[in-house]
Amino acid sequence: MLLHISENIQVGNKVLILAPEYVAGKVGVVCGRETLLDVRSSDRWLIRLDFENMVVSLNPSEFQVISQSQG
Numbered sequence: 001m002l003l004h005i006s007e008n009i010q011v012g013n014k015v016l017i018l019a020p021e022y023v024a025g026k027v028g029v030v031c032g033r034e035t036l037l038d039v040r041s042s043d044r045w046l047i048r049l050d051f052e053n054m055v056v057s058l059n060p061s062e063f064q065v066i067s068q069s070q071g
Contacts, residue, residue: 013029028049
């Protein structure tokens with residue numbers, strides 16, 4: 001069951017990545033909101049891929065929440 005609730009994205013949520021193509025279909029965990037050099041928050045989120053040593057920066061339209069953080 002996909003929960004696409006982009007306004008309620010939280011650290012620890014498990015997500016299914018929809019794009020870009022090189023990581024589409026993979027599952028990851030939300031690590032936090034990306035911060036720009038001038039300390040403003042961006043609309044992008046940092047997602048750590050499960051079972052891979054990789055973090056990607058994605059817009060909310062590029063992933064779907066599949067389970068909410070229990071904390």
